[in-house]
Amino acid sequence: MMKKIKLGILGGGEESLIGILHRVAANMFDQYEIVGGVFDSEHSRSVDFGNKLQLDKSRIYRDLDHLVEAEMKLPENERMQVISVLTPNFLHFPMSKQLLENGFHVICEKPLTTTLEEAKTLEKIQQEKGSIFGVTYTYTGYPMVRQMKTMIQNGEIGSIQKVDVQYYQGWINPLIHDKEKRSTTWRLDPEKSGISCCIGDIGTHAFNMAEYVTGLKIQEILADLNYLYEDNPMDIDGTVLLRFSEKTKGVLRASQIATGEENNFTVKIYGDKGGLKWEQENPNYLYLLKEGQALQVLKPGHPYNSEFSLEGTKLPPGHPEGIFDSMGNIYFGIARAIRKEKGFEGAFPKLSEGVRGMNFIEKTVESHKQGNTWVKL
Amino acid sequence: MMKKIKLGILGGGEESLIGILHRVAANMFDQYEIVGGVFDSEHSRSVDFGNKLQLDKSRIYRDLDHLVEAEMKLPENERMQVISVLTPNFLHFPMSKQLLENGFHVICEKPLTTTLEEAKTLEKIQQEKGSIFGVTYTYTGYPMVRQMKTMIQNGEIGSIQKVDVQYYQGWINPLIHDKEKRSTTWRLDPEKSGISCCIGDIGTHAFNMAEYVTGLKIQEILADLNYLYEDNPMDIDGTVLLRFSEKTKGVLRASQIATGEENNFTVKIYGDKGGLKWEQENPNYLYLLKEGQALQVLKPGHPYNSEFSLEGTKLPPGHPEGIFDSMGNIYFGIARAIRKEKGFEGAFPKLSEGVRGMNFIEKTVESHKQGNTWVKL
Amino acid sequence: MMKKIKLGILGGGEESLIGILHRVAANMFDQYEIVGGVFDSEHSRSVDFGNKLQLDKSRIYRDLDHLVEAEMKLPENERMQVISVLTPNFLHFPMSKQLLENGFHVICEKPLTTTLEEAKTLEKIQQEKGSIFGVTYTYTGYPMVRQMKTMIQNGEIGSIQKVDVQYYQGWINPLIHDKEKRSTTWRLDPEKSGISCCIGDIGTHAFNMAEYVTGLKIQEILADLNYLYEDNPMDIDGTVLLRFSEKTKGVLRASQIATGEENNFTVKIYGDKGGLKWEQENPNYLYLLKEGQALQVLKPGHPYNSEFSLEGTKLPPGHPEGIFDSMGNIYFGIARAIRKEKGFEGAFPKLSEGVRGMNFIEKTVESHKQGNTWVKL
Amino acid sequence: MMKKIKLGILGGGEESLIGILHRVAANMFDQYEIVGGVFDSEHSRSVDFGNKLQLDKSRIYRDLDHLVEAEMKLPENERMQVISVLTPNFLHFPMSKQLLENGFHVICEKPLTTTLEEAKTLEKIQQEKGSIFGVTYTYTGYPMVRQMKTMIQNGEIGSIQKVDVQYYQGWINPLIHDKEKRSTTWRLDPEKSGISCCIGDIGTHAFNMAEYVTGLKIQEILADLNYLYEDNPMDIDGTVLLRFSEKTKGVLRASQIATGEENNFTVKIYGDKGGLKWEQENPNYLYLLKEGQALQVLKPGHPYNSEFSLEGTKLPPGHPEGIFDSMGNIYFGIARAIRKEKGFEGAFPKLSEGVRGMNFIEKTVESHKQGNTWVKL
Incomplete structure (x- = not known):
C-alpha cells in the first residue's frame, strides 16, 4: 500500500499568509502527511503552531540545523522526504541549499533566490543529488x-x-x-x-x-x-x-x-x-x-x-475551483515525481x-x- | 492546548464525488482529524480507501453498527466526536438517527432525509441529546x-x-x-x-x-x-x-x-x-x-x-475562493459549535x-x- | 428610383424621451423622410419643434383632425404614408383608429391600447383596410x-x-x-x-x-x-x-x-x-x-x-450596436412592408x-x- | 430660428462601410442637413446613391473641383458649410486642403493624412482661415x-x-x-x-x-x-x-x-x-x-x-448606447463649434x-x- 509522503515545512506559521495555502494543497489529494518543521523563527511560536497542527512535539524544531540533524538520524522510512520552504525570500537559497545537500526533496516559494548565481548553485546541487525540486509558480496549476x-x-x-x-x-x-x-x-x-x-x-x-x-x-x-x-x-x-x-x-x-x-x-x-x-x-x-x-x-x-x-x-462542472485547487494540483504533481511515477509534463514548475x-x-x-x-x- | 476534533466519515470513498470536498473542508482550518469510518458498503474497498488515507486499520469499520459499538468502547477523549454522513439519500435518516441516539454529533449531506416525518424525528432526538447537527447546504459558506x-x-x-x-x-x-x-x-x-x-x-x-x-x-x-x-x-x-x-x-x-x-x-x-x-x-x-x-x-x-x-x-483579495472554501467555512463553524465556542450566527446550516x-x-x-x-x- | 417613405409623427416632441429614438431609427436606413406631424398637444411647442427639424410649417398640425384633413387633400404621392404614434398610452387607440380609417399605415408604441377590446377593434379595421401596422416592441430588432x-x-x-x-x-x-x-x-x-x-x-x-x-x-x-x-x-x-x-x-x-x-x-x-x-x-x-x-x-x-x-x-464585428440600431431595424422592416417588398418573417412586430x-x-x-x-x- | 447646418459628404457611398455611421451621426441630434457631395469616384454610382438619399441632383457632383466651384457660387446661406471627408486615406490631405482653402469647415476621418508634413500644412491653413476641423477619433464620443x-x-x-x-x-x-x-x-x-x-x-x-x-x-x-x-x-x-x-x-x-x-x-x-x-x-x-x-x-x-x-x-439608463451614439456626439460637438456656441472642452477631436x-x-x-x-x- 502507498504511504503518504512525509512533508516538513519551514515558515508558514501563525502570521504567514501562505501557510494555509500550502497545507490545504498538501492535504488535497491525500498524498502528504505533514510531520513537522520550523514554523517560526521564534521557537515558542513555532511550537504553539505545531501543537495546533497536532504534530509530534519532537519534530517541531528550533531551526533548520536542528531539523536536518534530527531527521537524518531517523530511519529513512520515517524521515521527512520533502520540505516546503515558505520563509522570507532571502532565506530561500541557504535553506534550499542545505536541504538539497542533505538529500531532501524541496518545494520552494518564488522567487527562488535573490540572485541568479544562487539559483544556478541550487541547480547544480540538485542535478548532482537527483532530488525533486518544485518552485511554486502557483497559477500554472489551474x-x-x-x-x-x-x-x-x-x-x-x-x-x-x-x-x-x-x-x-x-x-x-x-x-x-x-x-x-x-x-x-x-x-x-x-x-x-x-x-x-x-x-x-x-x-x-x-x-x-x-x-x-x-x-x-x-x-x-x-x-x-x-x-x-x-x-x-x-x-x-x-x-x-x-x-x-x-x-x-x-x-x-x-x-x-x-x-x-x-x-x-x-x-x-x-x-x-x-x-x-x-x-x-x-x-x-x-x-x-x-x-x-x-x-x-x-x-x-x-x-x-x-x-x-x-x-x-x-x-463536476459548475463547482468553482479556486487558488487552493491550483496549488493542490502542483503538490500532486510533485508527489508523483517523488514517487517516481510518470506524470504529465508541466505538472509542477521545476x-x-x-x-x-x-x-x-x-x-x-x-x-x-x-x-x-x-x-x- | 486545543485538540483537533475526531471525525468519522460514512461514505465518501473512492467512487464518491463529494468525499474529497468533505475531506479538504475538514482539513482546511486544522480543526479536525479524520480517524476512521465506513467509506464504502463493500468492506474491502472501504479498507483500501482508509489505507490510502493512512488511517488506523482498526477504525475502518465493516458497517455503522460495528463503528458505533467499537467507538463507544473507546475512552471519550479518543472516540469519534462527529461523523459526516455522505451516503445515498435514503441512508441519511437511519444513519443520522443511530448516530444521534449514541451521542455523536452529525454532519449530514442534503437532502436531510427522504420525508418530513423522518426529518422531524431526527430533530426531536437531537433536541433531547443536545447534539450539534450540521446540514451541508454548501453554498451558504461562501x-x-x-x-x-x-x-x-x-x-x-x-x-x-x-x-x-x-x-x-x-x-x-x-x-x-x-x-x-x-x-x-x-x-x-x-x-x-x-x-x-x-x-x-x-x-x-x-x-x-x-x-x-x-x-x-x-x-x-x-x-x-x-x-x-x-x-x-x-x-x-x-x-x-x-x-x-x-x-x-x-x-x-x-x-x-x-x-x-x-x-x-x-x-x-x-x-x-x-x-x-x-x-x-x-x-x-x-x-x-x-x-x-x-x-x-x-x-x-x-x-x-x-x-x-x-x-x-x-x-488576500484577488485569490479566488472556490467551492472547497465554502465547505471549509461550514466545517469550521461546526467545529466551533462542537467546542462550545461562540461563533457567528449562520456559520453553519442547522x-x-x-x-x-x-x-x-x-x-x-x-x-x-x-x-x-x-x-x- | 425609389422615393423615401413620407412619415408623420404624433407626439415625440421636445419633452419626449422616445422621440429621438424614432427619428434616428427612421433615418437610419435612408428609407423615410419625416414630413410633419403633431409633436405636442400645445401647438406652439409643436411648431417650435417642427421648426427645429426644419419641417415645412404647413405640415406641423394643430391636432390629428387637422392633420388628417390636410393630408388627405394632398396628392397621394405627397401625402404622409405612415404615421408614428408616440403619444401617451390612452391616445394610442383613438389616434391609431382614426389613422387606419383614413388609410394611413401606422407605427404605434406599446402598449397598443388600454384594453383588449380596443386592440381587437384596431385589428378589424386594419384587416379591412389592408394597412401595415407595426407595434414597436423595440427589443425584437436587435x-x-x-x-x-x-x-x-x-x-x-x-x-x-x-x-x-x-x-x-x-x-x-x-x-x-x-x-x-x-x-x-x-x-x-x-x-x-x-x-x-x-x-x-x-x-x-x-x-x-x-x-x-x-x-x-x-x-x-x-x-x-x-x-x-x-x-x-x-x-x-x-x-x-x-x-x-x-x-x-x-x-x-x-x-x-x-x-x-x-x-x-x-x-x-x-x-x-x-x-x-x-x-x-x-x-x-x-x-x-x-x-x-x-x-x-x-x-x-x-x-x-x-x-x-x-x-x-x-x-463590422466589434462595433457595438445599441438600442437605436434595434429600432432602426424595425423601421426598416416596416418600410419594406409598405413598399410591398418581401422581407424577413419577424422583421417587425405586427x-x-x-x-x-x-x-x-x-x-x-x-x-x-x-x-x-x-x-x- | 436655428437652421440645420448644411453638410456635404465626400465618399461614403454604396460600398462604404462608414458612410452610414456618418449619416446616422449627422442626423442624430437634428443639427445637420445632408445637401450633397461626391459619394463615389464613379459619377454614375455617386448619382444613384445621392438619389437614394433623395438629394437635389444638382448637388451630386462629379468631383471635388466641381463641388467647390458650384458651391462657391451659391449664396452663403445655401452653401455647404461643412464637408465630411470619408475617402481613402491618401485623399484626406488634398481634399481637406482644398476645402480649407475655400473656406469650408471640415470633418475628416483618421488618419488625417499620410505624412506629418501634410498634417502640419493643413493645420497652418486652418489657423489662417479659422475653420472648424474635426478628426473622427470616433471612440472619444462615448x-x-x-x-x-x-x-x-x-x-x-x-x-x-x-x-x-x-x-x-x-x-x-x-x-x-x-x-x-x-x-x-x-x-x-x-x-x-x-x-x-x-x-x-x-x-x-x-x-x-x-x-x-x-x-x-x-x-x-x-x-x-x-x-x-x-x-x-x-x-x-x-x-x-x-x-x-x-x-x-x-x-x-x-x-x-x-x-x-x-x-x-x-x-x-x-x-x-x-x-x-x-x-x-x-x-x-x-x-x-x-x-x-x-x-x-x-x-x-x-x-x-x-x-x-x-x-x-x-x-434613460439601461438602453445601450452603441458606436452610432459615439459618432453622433462628435458631430454634435462640431455643430456647436460651427455655430460658435460654447460647448464642452473635448466635445470633438481637433x-x-x-x-x-x-x-x-x-x-x-x-x-x-x-x-x-x-x-x-
Whole structure:
C-alpha cells in the first residue's frame, strides 16, 4: 500500500499568509502527511503552531540545523522526504541549499533566490543529488491554464505570433508615496528582496506563464521600469518587450501601482490559427478565439478538456475551483515525481524554471539600467 | 492546548464525488482529524480507501453498527466526536438517527432525509441529546453569501420586497428523453431519492438560501412542476411562487433540463433601499445596487466586508475562493459549535433548516398535485 | 428610383424621451423622410419643434383632425404614408383608429391600447383596410435576438422545454413608498395607463419576446402580482407561470421594484438539444449552450449569423450596436412592408402581436384577481 | 430660428462601410442637413446613391473641383458649410486642403493624412482661415469615455502614474500569411496607406485616447513593431513604451494579428488615488477602482455622471448606447463649434490631435527602425 509522503515545512506559521495555502494543497489529494518543521523563527511560536497542527512535539524544531540533524538520524522510512520552504525570500537559497545537500526533496516559494548565481548553485546541487525540486509558480496549476498549455501544444491556435501577459496589482500605491513607509517596507529593501520588487515578485510569474503555456523560450528582452521616487531602490512597475524569435514577439506588463487592482494576472496568446485568453481572477474560464467562429468559453471538468486539465479538476462542472485547487494540483504533481511515477509534463514548475525566472529578473533590471536596450536571456 | 476534533466519515470513498470536498473542508482550518469510518458498503474497498488515507486499520469499520459499538468502547477523549454522513439519500435518516441516539454529533449531506416525518424525528432526538447537527447546504459558506446575509441583516437594502432565486442545471436532459435511461436513473427513483428530484436536490438549496440570506421565513408557496413524461414519477423542473408576507413576494426557479447549464445558482434580493445579487458560478462577486449610485461589486477579503465574511476568507483579495472554501467555512463553524465556542450566527446550516427543507419539498409536490394552489409551509 | 417613405409623427416632441429614438431609427436606413406631424398637444411647442427639424410649417398640425384633413387633400404621392404614434398610452387607440380609417399605415408604441377590446377593434379595421401596422416592441430588432429566433426556427436547440423571461426595473421603488407620489404618478393611474402598470409596460415586452423567439404560442397563464399598498390600484411586480403546451412550460418575471435595476430584460430558452440566452443590457452577445461543448458566444456581423440577423447589422464585428440600431431595424422592416417588398418573417412586430399583448395583460390581471388560477389566453 | 447646418459628404457611398455611421451621426441630434457631395469616384454610382438619399441632383457632383466651384457660387446661406471627408486615406490631405482653402469647415476621418508634413500644412491653413476641423477619433464620443475624462480632470484618481492602452484586432491574420494576399491588400500598400498599417490605423486611436482622457501629453516613445514577413513593408503589430513625464509611464499595444479579436480597444488609467478602466466592445461600463472600496461600475445616463457625459446620452439608463451614439456626439460637438456656441472642452477631436497622431505614427516607425530607441514626440 502507498504511504503518504512525509512533508516538513519551514515558515508558514501563525502570521504567514501562505501557510494555509500550502497545507490545504498538501492535504488535497491525500498524498502528504505533514510531520513537522520550523514554523517560526521564534521557537515558542513555532511550537504553539505545531501543537495546533497536532504534530509530534519532537519534530517541531528550533531551526533548520536542528531539523536536518534530527531527521537524518531517523530511519529513512520515517524521515521527512520533502520540505516546503515558505520563509522570507532571502532565506530561500541557504535553506534550499542545505536541504538539497542533505538529500531532501524541496518545494520552494518564488522567487527562488535573490540572485541568479544562487539559483544556478541550487541547480547544480540538485542535478548532482537527483532530488525533486518544485518552485511554486502557483497559477500554472489551474485546470484551465493546463488546458491552454495542452491546446497550444496540440496546435489548436497554430504558430504563436503574439504573446501578451499582464500582472497588475495596486498594493504598493499606499506605501510608495509616503517617504517613511517606502523606506521601511521589506519588499522595497534589496537586502531582503533582491534587486527587484515588481518584476521579482510578480513579473516573474508572468514570465514563467508565458513560457509555460506556449512551450517557447524568450530569447531577448527590453525593459522599462518605474521607481517613482529617487530614494526608492526597487522597481514597482515595468513593461518588458519580449522576443521569442524573429517573428514571435510579445509584451509583459507588471505593476504594483495599478491602484485598486488586486491580482489581475492575464494571459493572451495569439497564433495564426486562433487565440487563447485567461484571467487569474476568474480562473475557470478559458476563451478560445477562432476566425469566423463564435467565441468559445471552455470550463473545467468537461470531457472536451485534456487529461492533464481533467486530472486537476476535482468536482463536476459548475463547482468553482479556486487558488487552493491550483496549488493542490502542483503538490500532486510533485508527489508523483517523488514517487517516481510518470506524470504529465508541466505538472509542477521545476527548478530550471526558477533559474530562468532569476535570470529574467536580473536581465530585466540590466536592460532598464542600460537605458532600455535589448538583452539576451 | 486545543485538540483537533475526531471525525468519522460514512461514505465518501473512492467512487464518491463529494468525499474529497468533505475531506479538504475538514482539513482546511486544522480543526479536525479524520480517524476512521465506513467509506464504502463493500468492506474491502472501504479498507483500501482508509489505507490510502493512512488511517488506523482498526477504525475502518465493516458497517455503522460495528463503528458505533467499537467507538463507544473507546475512552471519550479518543472516540469519534462527529461523523459526516455522505451516503445515498435514503441512508441519511437511519444513519443520522443511530448516530444521534449514541451521542455523536452529525454532519449530514442534503437532502436531510427522504420525508418530513423522518426529518422531524431526527430533530426531536437531537433536541433531547443536545447534539450539534450540521446540514451541508454548501453554498451558504461562501464569503460573499455571508456578506450578503450580514448586509441584509444590517438594513443595507432596507425592507425586502422581492426575492428571486434560481438553480438551473441541464444534466437530466440527456437522460430524460430516453425511456430506458429515465427508468433506471436512481435520482428518478422515488425509493432512493424521495418524492422529488429537482426540488429535492437543488430547489431545496435555493429555498434554504432565500431564507438564509434574508433572515425571513417563507409562509406559503404555489408550485408548478414539470415531469415531461407520464412514466416519469419525479419532477425535473419547477417554478415556485413564494410568499414571505402579504407584501414580500418571491419566486424560486429550479431545473435539471435547462440544457447546457452547469450549476447556475443565482440569488437576487431587492429591498426598498437597494438590491443584492450573487451567482454561485462566480462566487467572489457580490453586486450591490443602489438608486442613483454606481453599481458596486464587493469581493472577498476586503476590510469593508463583515467579520463574518472575513472569517471565511483565507487569502488576500484577488485569490479566488472556490467551492472547497465554502465547505471549509461550514466545517469550521461546526467545529466551533462542537467546542462550545461562540461563533457567528449562520456559520453553519442547522438541522432545523434541513427540516424546513424537507417540509418545502413535500409542500411543493403537494401544491403541484393539487393543481397549483397555495399551500402553507 | 425609389422615393423615401413620407412619415408623420404624433407626439415625440421636445419633452419626449422616445422621440429621438424614432427619428434616428427612421433615418437610419435612408428609407423615410419625416414630413410633419403633431409633436405636442400645445401647438406652439409643436411648431417650435417642427421648426427645429426644419419641417415645412404647413405640415406641423394643430391636432390629428387637422392633420388628417390636410393630408388627405394632398396628392397621394405627397401625402404622409405612415404615421408614428408616440403619444401617451390612452391616445394610442383613438389616434391609431382614426389613422387606419383614413388609410394611413401606422407605427404605434406599446402598449397598443388600454384594453383588449380596443386592440381587437384596431385589428378589424386594419384587416379591412389592408394597412401595415407595426407595434414597436423595440427589443425584437436587435441582431442577436433575430439570430436567436432563426436558430430556434432551424432546430438548433431542438424541441423547446423551458422558457424563462425576466424584465426587471427599479424605477417605481422611489415612488411607491410615498403615499403622495404613488397617487399622482400617471403610470399608476388606470385612467391613463389601463389596468396594469408593470405587466402592461414591461411584462408585455417579455411576453412578446417569449413568443417571438420561440415561434410558440402561450396557451395558459397563472399570475401572482404585487401592488404593495392597498391604495395602489396597479401592479408593480409580478410572476407569471406560462404553459405553451403540456410539456413546454415557462415563467415570466417582471418588476418595477427591483431596486437599482435599470432595464434588465433577459431571455433564456432551453430545448432538448441546447440552450440560448440573451440580455438586453448587453445586447451584442448571444450565448449558445450545448451539452459536452464549450459555451459559445455569438456576436453581430459575423458570417455565421443568419441573413435575417446580418441585415440588421450595419458595421463590422466589434462595433457595438445599441438600442437605436434595434429600432432602426424595425423601421426598416416596416418600410419594406409598405413598399410591398418581401422581407424577413419577424422583421417587425405586427398588430396581431399587439393584440396578443393586450390579451396577456388582461388575462394576467384576471388570473391574479381570481386568486392565482390558470386562465386560457 | 436655428437652421440645420448644411453638410456635404465626400465618399461614403454604396460600398462604404462608414458612410452610414456618418449619416446616422449627422442626423442624430437634428443639427445637420445632408445637401450633397461626391459619394463615389464613379459619377454614375455617386448619382444613384445621392438619389437614394433623395438629394437635389444638382448637388451630386462629379468631383471635388466641381463641388467647390458650384458651391462657391451659391449664396452663403445655401452653401455647404461643412464637408465630411470619408475617402481613402491618401485623399484626406488634398481634399481637406482644398476645402480649407475655400473656406469650408471640415470633418475628416483618421488618419488625417499620410505624412506629418501634410498634417502640419493643413493645420497652418486652418489657423489662417479659422475653420472648424474635426478628426473622427470616433471612440472619444462615448458617454463613458467622456465621463472618464471628466473624472480624471476633477482629480478623482489623483495624479496619473500608469497608462495602459490596448487596441487588438485579428483581421490581418488571414491575409498576412498568404504571399499573394499580403502584396495586394491596400492597407499594406504604403502608397495608399502611408508608412504604417497597424499603428497608423488603430495605434493612433489608442495614442489619441491616452492623451484625451488623461489630459497629458506623451513626451517620448520607444517602439517595437512586427512585420512578420520581409516582403511586407507595413507593421501589423506593435508595442510602444510611453513616457508622459519622468514618473508617469505607460504602454500602448496594438495588433492586427491578434487572431480572433474584433475591435478590442481598452483603456486603463491608474493614479495615486484610484484607477479607471473602459472597454470599447462594452462601452457602457466604466470601472472605478478605489483602494479599500468596492469596485464601482458607472453607466450612462445617471445623474452621477458629468454634464459632459450626460449631454451625449440620449435615453434613460439601461438602453445601450452603441458606436452610432459615439459618432453622433462628435458631430454634435462640431455643430456647436460651427455655430460658435460654447460647448464642452473635448466635445470633438481637433485638427491638432490629428497632427499629433501623424507625428506619433512617424516617430513610432522611426523608433522601431532605429533599433527600438527613445524618440521625442
